[in-house]
Amino acid sequence: MFRNFRxxxxxxxxxxxxxQLDDILSAKRKDAFMVFLVDDVFKGKALSGRVPxxxxxxxxxxxxxxxxKTKYVDSLVxxxxxxxxxxxxxxxxxxxxxxxxxxxxxxxxxxxxGSAADYQGWxxxxxxxxxxxxxxxxxxxxxxxxxxTVLTGPTKKLGINSDHTVFDQxxxxxxxxxxxxxxxxxxxxxxxxIHCVESLQGxxxxxxxxxxxxxxxxxxxxxxxxxxxxxxxxLMMASYFGGMxxxxxxxxxxxxxxxxxxxxLGVHHGIGNSIVFDYLDAFYPExxxxxxxxxxxxxxxxxxxxxxxxxxEQLDTMTNVAxxxxxxxxxxxxxDWQTVMPKERIKELYRRM
Amino acid sequence: MFRNFRxxxxxxxxxxxxxQLDDILSAKRKDAFMVFLVDDVFKGKALSGRVPxxxxxxxxxxxxxxxxKTKYVDSLVxxxxxxxxxxxxxxxxxxxxxxxxxxxxxxxxxxxxGSAADYQGWxxxxxxxxxxxxxxxxxxxxxxxxxxTVLTGPTKKLGINSDHTVFDQxxxxxxxxxxxxxxxxxxxxxxxxIHCVESLQGxxxxxxxxxxxxxxxxxxxxxxxxxxxxxxxxLMMASYFGGMxxxxxxxxxxxxxxxxxxxxLGVHHGIGNSIVFDYLDAFYPExxxxxxxxxxxxxxxxxxxxxxxxxxEQLDTMTNVAxxxxxxxxxxxxxDWQTVMPKERIKELYRRM
Numbered sequence: 001m002f003r004n005f006r007x008x009x010x011x012x013x014x015x016x017x018x019x020q021l022d023d024i025l026s027a028k029r030k031d032a033f034m035v036f037l038v039d040d041v042f043k044g045k046a047l048s049g050r051v052p053x054x055x056x057x058x059x060x061x062x063x064x065x066x067x068x069k070t071k072y073v074d075s076l077v078x079x080x081x082x083x084x085x086x087x088x089x090x091x092x093x094x095x096x097x098x099x100x101x102x103x104x105x106x107x108x109x110x111x112x113x114g115s116a117a118d119y120q121g122w123x124x125x126x127x128x129x130x131x132x133x134x135x136x137x138x139x140x141x142x143x144x145x146x147x148x149t150v151l152t153g154p155t156k157k158l159g160i161n162s163d164h165t166v167f168d169q170x171x172x173x174x175x176x177x178x179x180x181x182x183x184x185x186x187x188x189x190x191x192x193x194i195h196c197v198e199s200l201q202g203x204x205x206x207x208x209x210x211x212x213x214x215x216x217x218x219x220x221x222x223x224x225x226x227x228x229x230x231x232x233x234x235l236m237m238a239s240y241f242g243g244m245x246x247x248x249x250x251x252x253x254x255x256x257x258x259x260x261x262x263x264x265l266g267v268h269h270g271i272g273n274s275i276v277f278d279y280l281d282a283f284y285p286e287x288x289x290x291x292x293x294x295x296x297x298x299x300x301x302x303x304x305x306x307x308x309x310x311x312x313e314q315l316d317t318m319t320n321v322a323x324x325x326x327x328x329x330x331x332x333x334x335x336d337w338q339t340v341m342p343k344e345r346i347k348e349l350y351r352r353m
Numbered sequence: 354m355f356r357n358f359r360x361x362x363x364x365x366x367x368x369x370x371x372x373q374l375d376d377i378l379s380a381k382r383k384d385a386f387m388v389f390l391v392d393d394v395f396k397g398k399a400l401s402g403r404v405p406x407x408x409x410x411x412x413x414x415x416x417x418x419x420x421x422k423t424k425y426v427d428s429l430v431x432x433x434x435x436x437x438x439x440x441x442x443x444x445x446x447x448x449x450x451x452x453x454x455x456x457x458x459x460x461x462x463x464x465x466x467g468s469a470a471d472y473q474g475w476x477x478x479x480x481x482x483x484x485x486x487x488x489x490x491x492x493x494x495x496x497x498x499x500x501x502t503v504l505t506g507p508t509k510k511l512g513i514n515s516d517h518t519v520f521d522q523x524x525x526x527x528x529x530x531x532x533x534x535x536x537x538x539x540x541x542x543x544x545x546x547i548h549c550v551e552s553l554q555g556x557x558x559x560x561x562x563x564x565x566x567x568x569x570x571x572x573x574x575x576x577x578x579x580x581x582x583x584x585x586x587x588l589m590m591a592s593y594f595g596g597m598x599x600x601x602x603x604x605x606x607x608x609x610x611x612x613x614x615x616x617x618l619g620v621h622h623g624i625g626n627s628i629v630f631d632y633l634d635a636f637y638p639e640x641x642x643x644x645x646x647x648x649x650x651x652x653x654x655x656x657x658x659x660x661x662x663x664x665x666e667q668l669d670t671m672t673n674v675a676x677x678x679x680x681x682x683x684x685x686x687x688x689d690w691q692t693v694m695p696k697e698r699i700k701e702l703y704r705r706m
Contacts, residue, residue: 001373002365002366002367002370002373003365004363004364004365004373004377004522005363005364005365005366006362006363007360007361007362007363007364008360009359009360009362010357010358010359010360010516011357011358011360011561011600012355012356012357012358013355013358013559013560013561013600013601014355014559014561014601015559017355020354020355020357024357163363169357172561174560206366206367206368206586207366207527207583207586207587207589207590208364208366208367208525208590211568211572211587211590211594214568215564215567215568219564230560233559233560234560234564236560237560237561237564241564247364247366248366248367
């Protein structure tokens with residue numbers, strides 16, 4: 001069985017295409033209102049003045065300093081329901097991966113009863129979401145094309161994975177990613193780069209994901225090792241292609257170990273992957289060498305010694321979280337992954353980070 | 354203004370994925386019937402026995418020796434309407450680009466009144482189509498992803514271009530393209546190759562179309578110049594990527610001149626492009642050189658001297674048809690294309706073919 005991959009309905013790509021948002025939404029406005037969820041880093045910035053909100057619409061500046069929580073989704077849903085009676089005509093997320101995830105989750109939870117925490121898992125959503133639009137201002141995670149919204153709930157960190165999660169519309173305007181701070185720009189892009197290295201070298205892959213993954217990797221190289229005047233455009237496409245490549249592929253060693261770091265130390269996804277990847281020469285020799293060339297070119301100093309104060313117990317927890325992600329290890333190392341990667345080897349790697 | 358590009362809702366890719374068609378359709382069956390439009394080259398062949406038709410469904414073997422006509426679409430629609438009262442639950446096209454175009458057109462004309470000829474143009478369709486599925490058995494044209502269905506009507510050859518034309522579901526099973534005759538396999542693939550050469554070298558292009566176009570070209574090279582065990586998979590992805598690359602790009606000299614050949618001599622699209630391209634060294638030197646290497650590797654003999662019996666009047670008609678396609682020339686040669694490409698130069702090229 002091959003996954004029947006659900007895609008975004010409509011995409012606009014182009015410098016300045018954000019200006020078309022008003023037209024795009026006009027066609028979807030019925031007699032209700034639109035909800036704009038905007039990353040609060042844009043509060044008071046030029047972009048927030050360009051949001052095409054009309055009278056009666058609701059604009060909420062969302063905070064994503066921490067990765068999105070189901071409780072936060074529930075409170076946003078309550079806020080939207082309190083704004084006016086009836087459902088909005090649409091929910092528009094403007095921001096990085098976390099903001100896009102919030103927009104997806106809110107659009108789903110406006111039509112589905114209960115708490116977002118009830119739907120963490122696979123295909124638990126039964127009722128289609130409100131029309132929802134994603135507008136990335138940061139590129140690399142692929143959140144603009146994915147069928148998940150990664151949420152931290154009371155008992156687990158797990159996405160709402162569903163065909164209904166996928167955006168109805170995406171607006172890809174490379175001008176919007178121009179002002180991202182260098183570190184964030186680098187680590188978010190590395191999420192795409194490392195993902196593609198892992199999936200292309202993995203054992204689960206077919207020509208669909210390979211075509212997308214190879215091109216995403218090439219675009220990352222252009223962005224982080226070369227100098228192109230349209231490198232923002234290329235990074236935006238790398239993220240999109242990287243996201244599409246997940247259809248028939250799986251991540252590997254780096255993502256497994258990065259989850260462990262995140263669980264115990266709360267390290268964010270992009271930077272966590274970068275920290276781990278630098279220790280994976282044995283698994284991805286060419287990818288790691290190229291990654292180091294990127295670090296040097298962009299002048300990024302990776303955090304070091306982040307595990308030095310951990311107790312043995314914490315290191316064991318970290319190791320167990322990583323070890324538990326069997327599909328990732330199998331993709332990377334084959335059926336016999338446990339002999340190649342016993343827990344002690346994982347723990348030893350963590351000690352060095 | 355950038356095009357808001359409408360995409361297929363769902364895609365399955367994989368060897369043997371045709372076997373999932375029954376499951377996919379089951380989820381869409383209400384209380385009506387399914388209509389299968391199958392290229393009649395498969396009549397009596399193994400594939401026709403694998404079509405998951407149930408009692409009450411309608412299977413029509415369609416003939417696409419000539420490119421699809423609006424009259425043919427109208428007669429197929431009448432046949433479907435005569436089969437049972439009410440609309441079918443879906444229309445499934447199984448075949449090459451022409452069969453897929455028929456399936457798109459029939460699904461549109463089941464819900465929209467009048468003749469298919471009334472809708473040749475851009476965005477004339479107002480009512481969404483019946484759920485429709487495309488299953489290519491030939492790769493290169495990109496018909497599986499496009500928003501058009503190319504039809505010959507009483508007064509013009511022009512597609513029904515509409516967001517509603519786009520398939521709801523595509524099943525990409527590389528096993529289905531295994532038995533295509535060599536010439537057809539080559540010329541259909543060249544439709545993709547030449548299209549990408551033209552669009553990548555054109556003046557209308559952005560990073561979205563460039564990423565898709567470059568990868569499509571690379572996949573074509575792998576298929577026609579190298580030897581890969583999964584070359585059918587790669588060709589299927591080349592076609593898909595080539596189709597996606599049209600979003601923000603335009604074809605050029607070869608397509609313009611190929612339309613002229615088609616108009617006067619009825620030359621089919623894929624072979625017409627190949628015949629023309631071999632004379633375009635001055636415009637696409639690298640592409641033409643590589644194309645000739647492909648001809649040699651695959652051992653294809655291009656038809657020659659096809660214009661030798663044409664009258665001056667016929668050559669003039671051909672030239673005028675080509676010359677009239679201003680956007681294609683402008684994409685290839687810039688605003689001043691008429692000085693680079695006066696009618697006499699077009700006619701002279703035709704004389705040599």
